[in-house]
Amino acid sequence: MSRSLDDPAGGEPDESEDLDDPRLAALVEALARGETVDWRQAEFSAGSEAEREQVRALAAISEVATFHRTWLAEGGITGNLDEDEEPDDEIPTHWGELEIIERVGRGSFGDVYKAREPRLDRIVALKLIRASAKTPEREAETLREGRLLAKVRHPNVATVHGAAGADGRVGFWMEFLEGKNLAEILQEKGLFDPREAAEIGIALCRALAAVHAQGIVHRDVKAQNVVRENDGRIVLTDFGVGRDATVLHTEEPSLSGTPLYLAPELFEGKLPSPASDLYALGVLLFHLVTGEFPITGNSFDELKAAHQGRKRRWLKELRKDLPGSFVAALERVLDRDLEKRGDEAGMEKELRRFLGERPLRRKRMRQAFIVAGAVFIFAVGMYVARELRRREALEHLDKAAVLHKEGHLQAAINELNEAKKIDPKNATVYLKLISYQSGLGRYSAALTIAKEADSLCGEFSLPSCLEVKGRLAIQLMDYKGALDNFEKVEKLGKDERILQEIVGLYRNLAQPDQGLPAARELGNIDDPVGAGELALTLSAAGRYPDAKVEVGKFRRRFPAHKYLPWVAGPVAIAAGDEATGENEFRSLATQHNDSEDESNGQLLWAQALMFRFKVDEAKEVLVKSSSLDFQEGFDRNEAIRKILFAKCFAIAGDFRQASLALQPILEQEKIPTNLKLFRNAALIAYSVNDIPLAVRFSKIVSQLAGKYTTSLSRSFDLQLKGELAWRRGNFEEAIKVITEARKERDDPQNSLSLARVYLGQKRCDLALPYLNDVVSRRGLIVDDFYTPWTIWNEAVASEASCRKK
Amino acid sequence: MSSPMDSTRGLFLRARDGDMEAREKLWKKLRERLCRYAHGKLPRRLRSLVETEDVVQNVLARTIRRADVFDPKHSGAFGVNLFTALKHELIDQYRHASRQPVEGETATSLAAQGLSPMEEAIEKEKLDRVITARSRLSDEDQALLNARLDLDLPYGDVALLFAKPSPDAARVAYERAIKRLVAKMVR
Numbered sequence: 003m004s005r006s007l008d009d010p011a012g013g014e015p016d017e018s019e020d021l022d023d024p025r026l027a028a029l030v031e032a033l034a035r036g037e038t039v040d041w042r043q044a045e046f047s048a049g050s051e052a053e054r055e056q057v058r059a060l061a062a063i064s065e066v067a068t069f070h071r072t073w074l075a076e077g078g079i080t081g082n083l084d085e086d087e088e089p090d091d092e093i094p095t096h097w098g099e100l101e102i103i104e105r106v107g108r109g110s111f112g113d114v115y116k117a118r119e120p121r122l123d124r125i126v127a128l129k130l131i132r133a134s135a136k137t138p139e140r141e142a143e144t145l146r147e148g149r150l151l152a153k154v155r156h157p158n159v160a161t162v163h164g165a166a167g168a169d170g171r172v173g174f175w176m177e178f179l180e181g182k183n184l185a186e187i188l189q190e191k192g193l194f195d196p197r198e199a200a201e202i203g204i205a206l207c208r209a210l211a212a213v214h215a216q217g218i219v220h221r222d223v224k225a226q227n228v229v230r231e232n233d234g235r236i237v238l239t240d241f242g243v244g245r246d247a248t249v250l251h252t253e254e255p256s257l258s259g260t261p262l263y264l265a266p267e268l269f270e271g272k273l274p275s276p277a278s279d280l281y282a283l284g285v286l287l288f289h290l291v292t293g294e295f296p297i298t299g300n301s302f303d304e305l306k307a308a309h310q311g312r313k314r315r316w317l318k319e320l321r322k323d324l325p326g327s328f329v330a331a332l333e334r335v336l337d338r339d340l341e342k343r344g345d346e347a348g349m350e351k352e353l354r355r356f357l358g359e360r361p362l363r364r365k366r367m368r369q370a371f372i373v374a375g376a377v378f379i380f381a382v383g384m385y386v387a388r389e390l391r392r393r394e395a396l397e398h399l400d401k402a403a404v405l406h407k408e409g410h411l412q413a414a415i416n417e418l419n420e421a422k423k424i425d426p427k428n429a430t431v432y433l434k435l436i437s438y439q440s441g442l443g444r445y446s447a448a449l450t451i452a453k454e455a456d457s458l459c460g461e462f463s464l465p466s467c468l469e470v471k472g473r474l475a476i477q478l479m480d481y482k483g484a485l486d487n488f489e490k491v492e493k494l495g496k497d498e499r500i501l502q503e504i505v506g507l508y509r510n511l512a513q514p515d516q517g518l519p520a521a522r523e524l525g526n527i528d529d530p531v532g533a534g535e536l537a538l539t540l541s542a543a544g545r546y547p548d549a550k551v552e553v554g555k556f557r558r559r560f561p562a563h564k565y566l567p568w569v570a571g572p573v574a575i576a577a578g579d580e581a582t583g584e585n586e587f588r589s590l591a592t593q594h595n596d597s598e599d600e601s602n603g604q605l606l607w608a609q610a611l612m613f614r615f616k617v618d619e620a621k622e623v624l625v626k627s628s629s630l631d632f633q634e635g636f637d638r639n640e641a642i643r644k645i646l647f648a649k650c651f652a653i654a655g656d657f658r659q660a661s662l663a664l665q666p667i668l669e670q671e672k673i674p675t676n677l678k679l680f681r682n683a684a685l686i687a688y689s690v691n692d693i694p695l696a697v698r699f700s701k702i703v704s705q706l707a708g709k710y711t712t713s714l715s716r717s718f719d720l721q722l723k724g725e726l727a728w729r730r731g732n733f734e735e736a737i738k739v740i741t742e743a744r745k746e747r748d749d750p751q752n753s754l755s756l757a758r759v760y761l762g763q764k765r766c767d768l769a770l771p772y773l774n775d776v777v778s779r780r781g782l783i784v785d786d787f788y789t790p791w792t793i794w795n796e797a798v799a800s801e802a803s804c805r806k807k
Numbered sequence: 808m809s810s811p812m813d814s815t816r817g818l819f820l821r822a823r824d825g826d827m828e829a830r831e832k833l834w835k836k837l838r839e840r841l842c843r844y845a846h847g848k849l850p851r852r853l854r855s856l857v858e859t860e861d862v863v864q865n866v867l868a869r870t871i872r873r874a875d876v877f878d879p880k881h882s883g884a885f886g887v888n889l890f891t892a893l894k895h896e897l898i899d900q901y902r903h904a905s906r907q908p909v910e911g912e913t914a915t916s917l918a919a920q921g922l923s924p925m926e927e928a929i930e931k932e933k934l935d936r937v938i939t940a941r942s943r944l945s946d947e948d949q950a951l952l953n954a955r956l957d958l959d960l961p962y963g964d965v966a967l968l969f970a971k972p973s974p975d976a977a978r979v980a981y982e983r984a985i986k987r988l989v990a991k992m993v994r
Contacts, residue, residue, distance in 0.1 A: 030989075034955070034982045052993075059992040062933040063956065063985060069929060071959045 025049075026056055033064050036071070046261040046305075098168030100128055100175060112144065116178060119163070122528065122559075126163060130173035141172040148174025155498060155527070156212035158205045160229075160239040163528065179239065181231035184290060188225060194290040196328045200353040202228070203287050203331075205236035207350035210283060213238070214276040214346070215491070217466075221274045223282035224263050225289060262295040266309040266338050277340045280349065284335035292320040296336055312338070327356040395425035402434060411442050427458060429466030436473045445675035449477040472503065479674040480712040481510045492520070498527050505535045509785055512748050514542035525552065530560040534569035541781040546577035549781070567603070575610060575791075576781035584610040591623070601627055601639050606787070608646050612653070613784075613791045621650050641670055641679050642788060648686045649790040657690035664695060672702060674710045678788045681718040685751070686790075688725050700726065717747035721755055728759045750776045750783055754793050757800060766804035773801040819885040834867060837886070840964050841867070841893055862900065866893045883950045886968030890958045940991035948984040955981045 025047070032039045041061035048054040093105050093115070100117040106127070107114035117128040131144050148165025151174070155161065165174035184202070188194070194202070206228065213220055220238070227240040265281035268274060288296050296314045299305035308314065317329045331352035335343050398421035405414035415438050421431045432455035439448035452474035456467075468491045475484035485507040491500045501520045508517025517539050525536030537552035553573050556566060567590040575583030587610045590603030604627030611620035624647055627639075644663050651660035667683045670676050684699035700722040707715035720743035728736035736759045744752040753772040760769035776783075776797035783794045818836065821829030841863040870889050941949055947969075954960045954968060962974035962981075971977040 030982050030985050033985060034978055036959075055993045056989055059936070059989045060985070062929075062937050062992070063988060065929050065933065066937055067956045067959070070957050 023053070026053065026060075029057065029060055033060060033067065036067070039064065043261060046264070094169070096169070097128060097130060097171065097173065098166065100126065102128065112173070117175065119175070125178045126175045127178045128173055128175045130171050132171075141167070144172050144174065148176075150218055151176065153216040153218065154212050156209055158209035158236055158238055159212055160237050179229045179231055179237055180233075181229050181235075181237075183226050184228045184230060184286070185225035187230060188290060188293065193293055196291055196324050197357060199287050199290045200328060200331075200357050202230075202236050202290065203283065203353045204350050204357075206238060206283050206286070207346040207353070209236075209238040210276070210279055211346040211350075211493075214279070219274045219276060220279050220282075222263075223279055223286060225286055228286070261305055262298065264305075266297075267340065269306040269309050275340075276345070277343050280335050280343055280346060283346075283349070284332050287332050288317060288336065291324065292317065294320055309338075325356060327352065331356060395421040395428050395431065398424070399428075399430060399434070402438075406434075406438060411438050414438055415442075429455065429458075429470055432458075433466065433469055433473060436470075436477070440477070440675075445477060445673050446671050449474075449673060449675070452477050469500070476507075477673075477675055478710050478712065479677050479714045480710070481507050482713055485511070498524060498529060498532055502531060502535055505539055509539060509542050509782070512750070512779075512782060514539050514782060514785075518543060528559075530556065530563045530565050533559065534565050537569050537573055538785060541573045541576045542785040544778060544781050546573070546781065549573045550577055571606060571610070572781075572784045575613065576784045580610070580614050584614065591627075602787075605639060605642055605646065608643075608650075609791050612646070612650060613795065615653075615795075617650050617653050621647070624650070641667055641676070645679065645682050645686065645788070646790065648683070648690075649792060652686055652690050653792065657692070660686060660690040661692040661695055664692075664699075668698060668702075672706065674706055674712075674715065677703060677706055677715055677718055680706070681722065682789055684722050685725065688729060693729060696722075697726065713746045717743045717749060717752065719743075720746065721749075721752055724755055724759070728755075728762060733759055733763055750779045750797075751789065751793060754797055757797065761800060761804075766807055770801065770804050773797045773804065777801055816885050834864075836967075837867070837889065838863065840967070841889070844890060844958075844960070844964070845893055845897060862896055863893065866896050883947060883954065883965075883969035886964075887950045887953045887958070890960060890964075890968075891953065894958060936992050937988070940988050943991050944984070944987060948987055951981050951984040952988065 029039060029044055039061075041057065041064065045054050045057045045061070048057050094102055096102060097115075097117070100119055103116045103118060103125075105113055106116050112129055112131045115128045115130065117126050118124070119126050129144070129148075131141060145165050145167075148162050151160060151162040152165065160176050160179065162174055162176040166172070182190075206223070210220065210223070222240065223238070227238065229237045229239055231237060263282040263285045265274075265278035268278055285296060288294070292315075294315060296316075297305060297308045298315075299308050317324060317332055331349060334352070335349055337343050398417045402414040402417035402421070405411075405417060415435065418431055418435045418438065421428065422435070425431065432451055435451045436448045436455070439445075439451060452470065455470040456474050468487045472484045472487035472491070475481070475487060485504065488500050488503045488507065492504060501524045504520045505517045505524060508514055508520070521536045521539035524532035526532070533552065533556040537549045537556060540546075540552060541549035550573060553570050556563075556569060560566065567586040571583045571586035571590065573583075574580070574586060584607070587603060587607035591600060591607045592603070604623055608620040608623045608627070611617075611623060624643055627643060644667055648660040648663035651657070651663060664683045664687055667679055670679060680699045680702045684696045684703060687693075687696035687699060700719075703715070703722055704719050707719035720739050724736045724738075724740035724743060727733075727739060737756065740752055740755045740759065743749075744756065753775040757769040757772035757776070760766075760772070776794060780794050783789065783791050818829045818833040822833050838860075842859050845859045845863050867889065870892050941952060944952070951965070951969065954965050955962075960968075962977040965971065965977035965981065966974050969977060969980065971980060
């Protein structure tokens with residue numbers, strides 16, 4: 003082995019190699035740099051007795067160094083000997099795009115700066131590794147911390163805006179918290195009032211639920227890591243020792259976190275879990291109201307012995323004035339028995355009860371309770387089960403994500419299938435497979451995978467399982483069921499992906515108003531998709547001026563973003579600016595290199611042209627779009643294209659061509675996802691008087707509705723039965739059935755069908771309210787990619803005709 | 808690149824033999840660093856009374872005069888010895904100053920009876936372990952630990968004294984010395 007020139011020991015074996023363990027090496031480095039190290043915690047974090055012994059030796063050396071460094075200074079003599087050594091000690095003026103204002107904190111290896119993000123004109127906290135302290139491991143660790151935090155979006159968790167490397171330094175930037183941590187407040191103001199502590203506890207329960215929902219264990223919940231902002235907001239921060247489940251599985255169990263906050267099972271070598279975070283929260287609240295800790299000790303062994311011997315302090319003994327319900331809530335989560343500890347939702351409920359508040363949204367709270375309980379049980383199982391397989395699977399997942407981004411969906415699916423073989427219980431793999439297969443229009447495959455995943459999840463209510471159930475429900479066109487599952491996931495923690503689903507589902511359920519709160523949350527996230535969803539939801543809800551304002555904001559924040567035409571087009575058309583809408587879609591159809599975008603863009607452009615009665619141009623666009631072949635996804639768009647062709651022919655009065663265009667749709671897979679296609683085909687077939695064809699499509703819808711009973715399928719089935727009854731002259735039956743359909747789903751198409759029946763009876767007075775309903779919901783109609791938007795034109799024409807009469 | 812004769816050790820050996828040029832070079836080389844060290848450690852109240860440079864020059868002259876009893880075995884030994892002497896000089900100055908407390912300052916009694924200040928500050932058993940293990944290290948490791956652990960010298964100075972190419976290399980060498988010290992302590 004070659005020996006370094008710096009090695010004065012010459013040819014002797016180098017004993018220093020014993021300390022090559024990265025954790026110990028980091029401690030040596032910190033000592034060498036004269037940085038402050040929490041030696042007690044380091045000792046607790048050691049993985050073995052030998053390692054602990056080495057840490058103790060380092061701590062003794064550090065004491066000697068500290069003595070020499072401070073001894074003279076204690077008499078009033080100070081001096082900064084390192085002033086010529088830390089060139090990076092100077093505060094930089096910029097990092098990447100950020101303008102650095104001042105340094106606000108200094109950690110072992112990094113600095114925290116107050117900075118300004120000029121593009122958004124907002125103040126952020128920037129955490130950067132010092133240039134002199136950077137190592138590949140530390141850089142990776144910092145990025146990991148940033149990414150961990152970025153996974154969680156919750157008002158009580160510090161929001162990370164980004165993590166990156168720039169100007170030779172790695173770091174991440176997050177919201178700037180104006181306030182003090184709870185340890186500082188405790189020191190300054192003394193013990194907390196139990197009500198105040200309960201309010202903090204509730205905020206932290208919600209924060210932890212959000213953290214755990216992402217599969218992350220915080221591992222260092224303590225007073226120093228919770229900030230109370232000046233406006234009173236409680237924020238959980240510092241995920242320095244946090245780990246996601248993936249990393250946790252591959253590591254040896256070790257003690258991290260402040261020892262006095264550690265749960266008893268951790269001293270027995272068990273892995274940190276959501277339950278140990280909850281225990282730490284209990285210790286934190288205990289500490290806030292008493293200034294003490296339930297278990298104390300001066301060393302690892304003392305603390306371990308205290309836990310084993312159950313020598314602990316009781317809240318009731320330390321503060322006899324505390325109300326029983328508050329004490330009970332805290333003592334429950336401090337239980338040695340993990341199962342008795344319950345979960346965050348349970349603790350939140352108890353704390354709210356103590357505060358005299360009724361639990362919010364009772365039903366959802368109960369669901370969250372069940373969910374979080376199952377999360378805990380499942381999570382513990384997961385922690386010990388997977389490990390290396392998971393890491394290997396993750397590599398395939400990463401590759402799949404890259405391929406997907408590049409538009410190679412089939413290759414991405416192949417990678418996911420590899421991941422599935424290696425880790426057949428990885429919910430993320432299933433979720434992505436469902437998404438990608440749906441993206442290619444392979445709904446049968448997506449449905450099969452969703453069912454497979456759902457059976458693997460069983461009754462578990464882990465967020466990923468809830469998401470699987472949600473995705474399965476979407477494949478079954480059970481939007482209400484999907485919404486229920488996604489809302490449960492969202493309750494466990496804000497996630498923009500889930501919020502997007504919720505917003506989209508409300509629009510699919512023709513209830514965009516109800517999706518507005520979630521859309522507004524999305525709009526607050528600095529993300530183009532979120533901004534777009536808010537604009538689209540406002541438009542679908544008929545709030546056109548607000549939608550246009552949001553489009554304007556989108557344009558300013560994300561100019562030239564490829565998602566912009568997708569948002570600006572429908573909003574413009576819904577708001578009556580059809581020419582702008584048409585132009586937006588034209589740009590979408592012609593300016594992208596992505597064949598899927600281009601193909602979808604052609605269809606939307608054709609819709610916009612039809613909407614403006616430019617039928618011939620629409621047909622040209624549809625013909626042109628037929629030549630676009632984007633892998634297997636062609637099937638879905640080809641079917642929509644046929645529907646639009648048929649509609650064009652129907653408008654032009656060429657009924658035979660319209661029927662011919664619809665024929666191939668009969669060959670589509672008989673799966674719930676294609677319900678809308680069959681329904682639309684049936685309606686167009688009825689409109690061109692091809693009753694046999696319409697009946698064939700209607701039967702398909704009826705069969706699917708019998709097999710997959712959802713409000714959507716029932717509504718479609720009833721709607722078509724009403725159409726048939728009307729065609730047969732049975733107006734009474736038609737009105738009855740379509741009214742039933744309308745109760746199942748408040749769909750403008752149902753209103754139009756009812757209006758048609760009344761118009762057939764020459765009852766404009768009865769038709770008008772329904773026509774008005776359709777006319778007033780232009781935004782919702784334009785939001786629907788599948789249904790011909792011309793139903794709005796028909797309603798307007800009929801309404802005008804009625805008014806003349 | 809400077810010749811081996813111009814290394815701190817080389818200059819010291821030449822100065823010891825009466826080479827005035829070497830003595831001048833040595834002074835030039837170390838003056839600034841010694842003064843900075845002294846300025847940082849010198850009691851605040853003395854800074855206006857004592858010229859830092861005088862203290863440093865006295866120490867350097869005394870160290871060279873004692874050269875006949877001091878034989879540096881490695882590159883860093885002379886420098887570490889010089890800084891140690893300076894530190895002792897400063898402690899003496901401090902003790903002297905603390906006997907004449909200035910209003911508003913608290914004089915710390917450094918003339919502790921029985922125990923040394925370090926023994927007072929650090930648990931004896933722990934201190935003994937460090938001291939014993941240190942004595943079992945190589946001379947250069949001991950000097951490195953002196954330089955950084957006891958004298959708290961910046962790595963720039965350590966690099967100069969130990970002929971390391973950069974402060975970072977000095978830090979790495981010091982980290983290795985610590986690791987070897989730990990290895991001796993845990994045996």
